[in-house]
Structures are given as structure tokens and as C-alpha cells.
Amino acid sequence: MAASSSENDSKNEGPSSREAEQPQVAAIRMPTAEEIRAQEVWNNCAVRSVVSGVMGGGLGFFMGLFLGALDNPIMQDEMTARQQLIYNAKQMGRRSWSSAKAFAIMGLVFSAVECVVEKARAKHDTTNTVIAGCVTGGTISARGGPRAACAGCAGFAAFSVAIEKFFDRHT
Structure with a gap:
């Protein structure tokens, strides 16, 4: 009796296993009006460039903080701990500002040129x-x-x- 029930189970699985093998067709989701507007805003070269400049500036700022913290004063042995702390804080500030400007300009110029060239070439x-x-x-x-x-x-x-x-x- 156990053999006949397993035969019935395999016969019942036949059509359902064929259905599982067929690829499922997914419905196409149309973008909402908000998504279309957001895409149009992002396709604007000025917006893209400013965002890249701001992000580049932020990256440069944090890199400057990190690299400024690694600078050691030349007269480190003769400086007190407070003087070393002040020196390092000033050095981190200078490096952060310098790196932020450089990376902001780099991001802004690169993004602007790439966007303009892409729109001109349509590729x-x-x-x-x-x-x-x-x-x-x-x-x-x-x-x-x-x-x-x-x-x-x-x-x-x-x-x-x-x-x-x-x-x-x-x-």
C-alpha cells in the first residue's frame, strides 16, 4: 500500500514540477511621477556637478584631518604636550581645508565635463x-x-x- 501511495504522489507532482520549470513573467513597474522628476533633476549637469563638488570636498576634508594628524612637529622633543596638541590641531585644520578645496574642485570639474561631453556625444x-x-x-x-x-x-x-x-x- 505504501508503494501505491508514492506512485500517486509522483503522478501528482508531474504537472506542478513542469509549472515550476517555466520562467515566471514579472510585471513591468512604471516609474512614479516623483521618480521621473528625481531622474530629471539628477540628469541636470549643474546639479550633478555641485553634488560631486560637495561630496569631493567632504572626502577631502576627512582625508586632510587624517593626514594632518599624522604630521609630527620638527621640534617635538622641545614642545610641551599642550603645544604639540595645538600644533596638531592647526595642522589638521590647514590640511583639511586644503584637501577639501582640491577634492571639491576635482569632483566638480570632472563631473561637469563628463556630463557635458556625455550629453554632447549622446553616448x-x-x-x-x-x-x-x-x-x-x-x-x-x-x-x-x-x-x-x-x-x-x-x-x-x-x-x-x-x-x-x-x-x-x-x-
């Missing part, structure tokens, strides 16, 4: 990253003269492509 690919990296690197190192600007362009473009390939955004 989302690595070429946009190369152009944005070159302009950003050249802009940052322009004070050093034409050779420095060219080296900054090539270096930042190569770095941008390496990061792009690492994160693999354009596949």
Missing part, C-alpha cells in the same frame, strides 16, 4: 571618462606650466580609465 562610454579626466588633470596642474598640464591630463585620464574599468560602469 555613455569610456571616451567621456578619458576626456573628463584629461580636462580635470590639466586644469588642476595648469599652474605648473604646459608640460605639467600635459602630464596631469595624461595621468588623470589614465587614472580615470583605470577606476572606470575597476568599477566597470559602462558595460
Whole structure:
């Protein structure tokens, strides 16, 4: 009797197992009006650039705090603990401000150029990253003269492509 009940169970599982093998079709969800508006705002190059500049500034600020804390005064042996603390606080503040400005400019320029190039070319690919990296690197190192600007362009473009390939955004 046990054998006949297992045969009935296997016969009953036949159609249900076929249904499980067929792929389930998911319904397409249309975006809401709020989602469409948010996407339109984010597609604005000015918004994207300002957000990247602010985020870059924040990253630079925290990197400056960290790197400023690592600086040791030259006359450390002759300074009291209070003098060392004051020196380190000032150094952290200087480094934070300097790094925040540099990273904010870097983020703003890179994001703005990439967005404008992407809209002009109507493509989302690595070429946009190369152009944005070159302009950003050249802009940052322009004070050093034409050779420095060219080296900054090539270096930042190569770095941008390496990061792009690492994160693999354009596949």
C-alpha cells in the first residue's frame, strides 16, 4: 500500500514540477511621477556637478584631518604636550581645508565635463571618462606650466580609465 501511495504522489507532482520549470513573467513597474522628476533633476549637469563638488570636498576634508594628524612637529622633543596638541590641531585644520578645496574642485570639474561631453556625444562610454579626466588633470596642474598640464591630463585620464574599468560602469 505504501508503494501505491508514492506512485500517486509522483503522478501528482508531474504537472506542478513542469509549472515550476517555466520562467515566471514579472510585471513591468512604471516609474512614479516623483521618480521621473528625481531622474530629471539628477540628469541636470549643474546639479550633478555641485553634488560631486560637495561630496569631493567632504572626502577631502576627512582625508586632510587624517593626514594632518599624522604630521609630527620638527621640534617635538622641545614642545610641551599642550603645544604639540595645538600644533596638531592647526595642522589638521590647514590640511583639511586644503584637501577639501582640491577634492571639491576635482569632483566638480570632472563631473561637469563628463556630463557635458556625455550629453554632447549622446553616448555613455569610456571616451567621456578619458576626456573628463584629461580636462580635470590639466586644469588642476595648469599652474605648473604646459608640460605639467600635459602630464596631469595624461595621468588623470589614465587614472580615470583605470577606476572606470575597476568599477566597470559602462558595460
